[in-house]
Amino acid sequence: MKYVDEFRDGELARQLADAINNEVNSDRQYRLMEFCGGHTHAIFRYGLPDLLPSNIKLIHGPGCPVCVLPIARLDMAMALAKQPDVILCTYGDMLRVPGSGRTSLLKIRAEGNDVRMVYSPADTIALAQQNPDKQVVFFAIGFETTTPPTAVVIEQASRLGLQNLTVFCNHVLTPAAMHGILHTEEGEQGVELDGFIGPAHVSTVIGSQPYEPFPKQYGKPVVIAGFEPLDVLQAILMLVKQLNEGRCVVENQFTRAVTATGNEKAKRITDQVLELRDSFEWRGLGFVPSSALQIREQYREFDAEVRFAERLKAHAEQIKLVPKDVKACECPQILRGVKNPRDCKLFDKPCTPDNPLGSCMVSSEGACAAYYQYGRALEA
Structure with missing residues (x-):
């Protein structure tokens, strides 16, 4: 198939649904986690649950980069935005996420602070050049998909000698989050899973190889799937067949975009500029070891956490910053x-x-x- 409407063909979807219904064993449950939020929206937008047998349970994972950012990191971004000489830039979704006290970057902007939405990190280069008297801070978030553009901006800022551009880095790693899902501390409520529908965009960057520990270490198969409804249905069928046959491997349904090794150029620039953090806090998962990235020492002058360390510390002490989520929020x-x-x-x-x-x-x-x-x- 070459065109997007072919991946949304109703008759083909019914044929795949029939194949899934014929394949499932009625005496067992199939608990499958679609890690990526894009898959969750595709599943509901196209009504896929109505096509599936009742013993297939789709479980929604932490694959939404905006959702997993802990409130403490958002509060730090808002503290930066309140600095009189700062222009804080970030993606649109982050503007409305509630921080402590139900404030948000959107509300901070309404109070007169300079908070701007950007479509690409590259926009911050021009912004820094046009505003030499301001400190431009890019509030960087996201999984491996959005990490290479951030690395490119830092490398360009270094080559251009832009002294008024920094990055508040909050990039996180998908495989580490999957480990966090499967590994629960004593007394912590976990989730029972039989397999993963692997993310699409992330896998175009990192490839399929990083998922290989999950079948080996946890006995959980992974099928990487595209975002169209037929992609998701085919991935579910592939997982069901693996579970029925007692196989446990990484399979790639999204072969038109994902390879075993991913995008080598994107991985190379990321590794040049960024390195692993020892630990990072995730909303819902707590502190997960080796699950996020930070700016390497040679580019540390472009790290907002380093440049504004004293101001962030003073601001936290001044307002006694204690991160608080809405208690009833699940x-x-x-x-x-x-x-x-x-x-x-x-x-x-x-x-x-x-x-x-x-x-x-x-x-x-x-x-x-x-x-x-x-x-x-x-x-x-």
């Missing part, structure tokens, strides 16, 4: 797959996309936003 449990959005008492009353009380309702990849946008029609 985002942490939803991100671990332990609960779904309808288990949250705030869902739809009063938490909505227009009045988000948690990060999962804000992002275009959040599970709560998917349930809200498409769930009612499915129920009706």
Whole structure:
């Protein structure tokens, strides 16, 4: 197939659904986690649960970069935005995520602070050049998909000698999050899984090889899938066949875009500029070792956490910054797959996309936003 409408063909979808129904064993459950929020939205947008047998349970994972950022890191970004000489830049979804006290970058901007939405990190280069009297800070978030552009900007800033551009780096790693999902501490509520629908965009960068430990170490098969409805259905069929046959390997359904080794050029620039953090906090998963990236020593002058260290410390002490989520919000449990959005008492009353009380309702990849946008029609 060459055209996008072919991947949304209703007749082909029914044929795949029939194949899945014929393949499943009625005496067992198939608990499959779609790690990526893009898959969650595709599943609900195209009504895929209605095509699947009842013993296939799709569990939503922490693959939404906006959702997994802990409130403490967002509060740090807002502290930077309040500095009189700072222009803070970030992606659109981050503007509305609630921080401590239900404030947000959007509200900070309404108070007169200079917070700007950018479509690409490269926009910050021109912004820094046009505003030499300002400190331009890029609030960088995202999984491996958005990491190489951030690395490119840092490398360009170094070559251009831009002394007024820094990056507040919050890039996180998909395989580490998958380990965090499967590894729970004693007394912590975990989620039972039989396999993963692997992310698409991330895998175009890192390839399929980084998922190989999951079949070997945990006995969980992984099938990398594209974002179209037929991609997801085919990936589910591939997982069901693996589980029925007792196989446990990494398979690649998204062969038109994903290779074993991924994008070597993107990985090379990322490795040149960024390095592993020892540990990083995730919303819902807590502190996960080796799960995020930081700016290497040779580029440390472009690290906002280094340049503004004293100001961030003074600001935290001044306002006694204590990160506080809305107590009733179930985002942490939803991100671990332990609960779904309808288990949250705030869902739809009063938490909505227009009045988000948690990060999962804000992002275009959040599970709560998917349930809200498409769930009612499915129920009706």
